[in-house]
Amino acid sequence: xxELPEVETIVRELAxxxxxxxxxxxxxxxxxxxxxxxxxxTRVLPGRRIENVRRHGKFILIDLDEGALTIxxxxxxxxxxxxxxxxxxxxxxxxxxxxxxxxxTRMFGAIEFGSARVAKLGPDxxxxxxxxxxxxxxxxxxxxxxxxxxxxxxxxYADEALFRAGIKPTARNISRPxxxxxxxxxxxxxxxxxxxxxxxxxxxxxxxxxxxxxxxRHRVYARENQPCVTCGTLIRKTVVAGRGTHYCPKCQIR
DNA sequence: GTTGTTACCTGTACGC
DNA sequence: TGCGTACAGGTAACAA
Numbered sequence: 001x002x003e004l005p006e007v008e009t010i011v012r013e014l015a016x017x018x019x020x021x022x023x024x025x026x027x028x029x030x031x032x033x034x035x036x037x038x039x040x041x042t043r044v045l046p047g048r049r050i051e052n053v054r055r056h057g058k059f060i061l062i063d064l065d066e067g068a069l070t071i072x073x074x075x076x077x078x079x080x081x082x083x084x085x086x087x088x089x090x091x092x093x094x095x096x097x098x099x100x101x102x103x104x105t106r107m108f109g110a111i112e113f114g115s116a117r118v119a120k121l122g123p124d125x126x127x128x129x130x131x132x133x134x135x136x137x138x139x140x141x142x143x144x145x146x147x148x149x150x151x152x153x154x155x156x157y158a159d160e161a162l163f164r165a166g167i168k169p170t171a172r173n174i175s176r177p178x179x180x181x182x183x184x185x186x187x188x189x190x191x192x193x194x195x196x197x198x199x200x201x202x203x204x205x206x207x208x209x210x211x212x213x214x215x216x217r218h219r220v221y222a223r224e225n226q227p228c229v230t231c232g233t234l235i236r237k238t239v240v241a242g243r244g245t246h247y248c249p250k251c252q253i254r
Numbered sequence: 255g256t257t258g259t260t261a262c263c264t265g266t267a268c269g270c
Numbered sequence: 271t272g273c274g275t276a277c278a279g280g281t282a283a284c285a286a
Binding site: 106117 | 278
C-alpha cells in the first residue's frame, strides 16, 4: 500500500521520464478512477506539457503548463511505463513517445484534474511538524492517520513510528516531550523507508515494477506473535481507528 | 469542530 | 477441487 515513502520513490522515478513531455491522449477505462475530477481528463489533458512532478503526503501532483493533475494511488494503484495493459489497467496516458499506465486492482485510487483535495491536507509529514498538533483526544494512532493533521502517514508507518517512540497506539493527549519524540521518529522512519525504496507488503511496485525492501526492516507491522526486537515479548495485533494495529505490550506504554 | 464508524473494492487466505 | 467467508486499508461520507 503506497504511503509517503512509496509515493516519494515513484515521484523520483517519474520526474526524469515525464517532465518536459507533452500529453498526446488519455484513455479512461474505468470511470470510477476519475470520480473526484470536475473536468473530463480525456478532453482537458491532451496537448498540455508536463512542467513538474511533486508529492504532498500520499498525493502525486503533476504540474502542467496550464493546471495540474492529481493522482492518488489508493491501496493498489501503480504507475507503469511501457507495459502491456492488464485487466486492471484503469487509465492510459500516451505521452510523446511513452505510454504510462495506471493500474489499480481495488480501485481505491483516484485521478483528477486540479488539486482541490490536496489543498485540504495538513502539512507533509516530512516537513517540520508542530508537536502541539498531536495533542488531541483521539487515539494517537487515529491522529497519525488523519491526513488533515499532517499528511503522508498510513497504517504501516504509524505502527512503526509508535513502536520506535514507545507509545501505545491507544494513547490520548500525549505530552509535548512525547510528541516531540514521536515527530522525530516519524521523520527517521520515513527517511529510512525512502532509502529502502518503500515497503512492499501487498502489491506495491515502483514504475519499473520493482519492489521496495523496507518491509524487511519492520519491527512491529505484520509481526504479530513474533518476538519484539527489543524485549522479546510477543508482538500483539489489535484494531485501533478501524485498522489492524501492531504493538509491543511491554515497550509501548501510555 | 472533533471523533468514531461504515462503505467502497477485489485478491488472498482459510476453513469446510 | 470448489465454495463461502473474513480480511487487508486508502479516503469520503455520515452519525453522534
